[in-house]
Amino acid sequence: MSDGFLKSLPKAELHLHLEGSVDPPTLSELSRRHPTPLSTANNRYRNIEDSSRIFTEDQARELYRYKDFAGFMLAFKAVTERLRTADDYELVTHRMMQKLHAQNVVHAEVYISAGVVHWRGQEFAPLFEGAERGRQRGERDFGISLYWILDAVRHFGVDEAQRVVDEAIQLKSHNVVGIGIGGDERRAGPEQFREVYEHAAKSGLRLTVHAGETVGPESIWGALRELNPDRIGHGLHAIDDPELVRYLAAKQIPVEICMTSNLMTGCCGTVEEHPVRKLFDAGVCVVLNTDDPDMFRTTLSQEYQLARDVFGFSEGELRELAKNSFRASFLPEGRKRELLGQKGL
Numbered sequence: 001m002s003d004g005f006l007k008s009l010p011k012a013e014l015h016l017h018l019e020g021s022v023d024p025p026t027l028s029e030l031s032r033r034h035p036t037p038l039s040t041a042n043n044r045y046r047n048i049e050d051s052s053r054i055f056t057e058d059q060a061r062e063l064y065r066y067k068d069f070a071g072f073m074l075a076f077k078a079v080t081e082r083l084r085t086a087d088d089y090e091l092v093t094h095r096m097m098q099k100l101h102a103q104n105v106v107h108a109e110v111y112i113s114a115g116v117v118h119w120r121g122q123e124f125a126p127l128f129e130g131a132e133r134g135r136q137r138g139e140r141d142f143g144i145s146l147y148w149i150l151d152a153v154r155h156f157g158v159d160e161a162q163r164v165v166d167e168a169i170q171l172k173s174h175n176v177v178g179i180g181i182g183g184d185e186r187r188a189g190p191e192q193f194r195e196v197y198e199h200a201a202k203s204g205l206r207l208t209v210h211a212g213e214t215v216g217p218e219s220i221w222g223a224l225r226e227l228n229p230d231r232i233g234h235g236l237h238a239i240d241d242p243e244l245v246r247y248l249a250a251k252q253i254p255v256e257i258c259m260t261s262n263l264m265t266g267c268c269g270t271v272e273e274h275p276v277r278k279l280f281d282a283g284v285c286v287v288l289n290t291d292d293p294d295m296f297r298t299t300l301s302q303e304y305q306l307a308r309d310v311f312g313f314s315e316g317e318l319r320e321l322a323k324n325s326f327r328a329s330f331l332p333e334g335r336k337r338e339l340l341g342q343k344g345l
Contacts, residue, residue, distance in 0.1 A: 006304045009318065010342045012107040012325035013100065013289055013300050015208075015233055015256035017151070018089075018131065019113055020292020021096040022079050024060035030082040030091075031055040064295050069214055069265040075295060080116050086130025093134025094141075099293075101142035103301045106339065108146045109330060111180055114164045115153040124167055132174050147177040147330055149208060152196075154181050154188035161193055165200045177330045178206035180233065185215045190222040197227040206230050206330045208256075214267055217241035224253070231255070231287075231328060236262050238284075239275035249283035254328035259306055260298040261291035277311040280321075287324050319345055 022030070031054045055063065063075050083089060100108055112131060117124045135146050150171070152164040161181060168179050179200050181193060190209065197207055211223040213234035220238050223229055224247075235255035238244050248255060257276050262268035280286045288303045290296065307313040307321065326339045 003301070003305060005315070006308070006318070007301045008104055008344060009304065009322050010104055010106050010339070010344050011288075011300060011304075011322045012109070012329050012339070013105050014109045014231070014254075014287055014325060014328060015111075015258055015289035015291055016096075016108055017076075017111045017113070017292050018092060018096060019076060019079050019083065019116075020290075020295045021099070022083075022092050023095070023294040024055075024057045024064070026092060026095060027060040027063075027079060027082065028055045028057045030079075030088060031060075033088070034082050034084050064297070066264075067266065069267065072265050072292075072295065076292070077116075079295075080113060080120070083127070084122075086127055086133070089127050089130035090134040090137070093131045094138050097135070097138030097142050097144050097146065099299070101138075101144055103299055105300055106144060106342075107326070107329060107331065108144060109149055109177065110146060111149045111151040111182075113153075114150040114167055115156055115160055115183075118160060118163055119153070119156055125171070128171065128174070135175065145331075146175065148175050149178045149180050149206075150176060152179065152181045153183040154193070155184045157188070158192050158196060161196045162199070165196055165203075165205070168200070168205055169203045172204065176205075178208060178230075180208040180210065182210040182233070185211065185213065185219050190219070190226045194226045197229075201228070208233055210234055212237040213262070214265075217244045220244060229253075230330070234258060234262070234267075234291075235279075236267055236275065239278055245279065245282050245284060248279075248285075252285050254285040254287050254324065255279060256287050256289050256328075258289050258291035259303055260296045264296045271306065271310050274311075276307060277313075280313075280317070285324050285328060286321060287328050288321055 035054045066072050114124045150164050150168040152161040165179050168176050207229040208231045209223045209227055209229045210233040212220040216237045217240050231254045233256045259274050268274050290298050290300050326336050
């Protein structure tokens with residue numbers, strides 16, 4: 001089975017952060033556009049190191065060489081500090097779609113960090129107009145469909161999460177299909193966001209939640225019980241609870257697996273320890289994703305390659321993973337059937 005097969009395999013990406021798709025050349029370009037600190041009412045955001053720094057490409061690459069989750073969060077914030085205008089968002093969206101097209105990703109559902117934009121004191125809607133322009137250009141240029149998922153930050157609190165949901169409801173006509181919540185699982189449990197998620201669901205939004213990435217299976221159980229999500233983001237530590245694995249398999253709740261991400265953030269010690277094979281063999285609806293591809297120096301094709309080379313996934317099993325990516329998507333059922341009938345699957 002060649003690498004060419006993995007690259008040509010039609011697939012969808014369902015756990016991808018726009019800000020994490022900013023590669024070093026683009027970060028360097030953005031830092032030249034915005035070499036001074038962001039002036040906002042929210043001075044807390046100025047705790048980012050080197051906020052006034054112009055990065056060379058090599059320096060941007062070095063920023064992405066962190067050793068743990070805290071280091072990753074610092075790099076992520078440094079990138080968002082430099083996404084300041086609608087034109088910036090248009091640029092990074094179009095470049096992200098170009099890279100997805102090169103891997104035969106035909107559909108993507110992309111997190112965009114509305115919660116971070118609010119927190120640093122900016123209005124989200126004017127910036128989102130740029131992302132939408134980039135999406136529309138990308139669909140014309142590359143034939144990729146893309147949905148947006150507005151992302152809140154759990155440790156910013158319930159009111160801020162509700163603000164993100166309200167924004168998502170207002171933008172539903174602009175390809176916003178759902179909401180998610182990430183951030184530090186240790187600082188804010190899912191039960192705090194029950195009413196926020198209920199409101200989102202009643203308003204027709206689809207629901208995702210990062211859970212079981214940095215803490216144990218109790219975070220996933222809590223998310224399932226309190227938030228009733230359509231998908232679980234990461235779910236790395238589900239494997240620590242056999243009952244939870246059986247539940248995920250029985251209910252066919254998709255789990256957005258991000259292997260390289262889990263390694264780069266230190267959430268998983270070695271690639272061989274990753275539970276992707278065990279979860280798949282247990283019947284869980286596993287979907288492979290990159291999370292923050294350029295920050296983690298990976299691609300979706302490389303994630304499929306890892307599954308093949310490290311965990312022995314066969315060609316048929318890799319096709320099944322690709323099918324899962326369409327089945328677990330928020331696309332209409334008719335469109336899912338069309339994509340599942342593509343040549344190569």
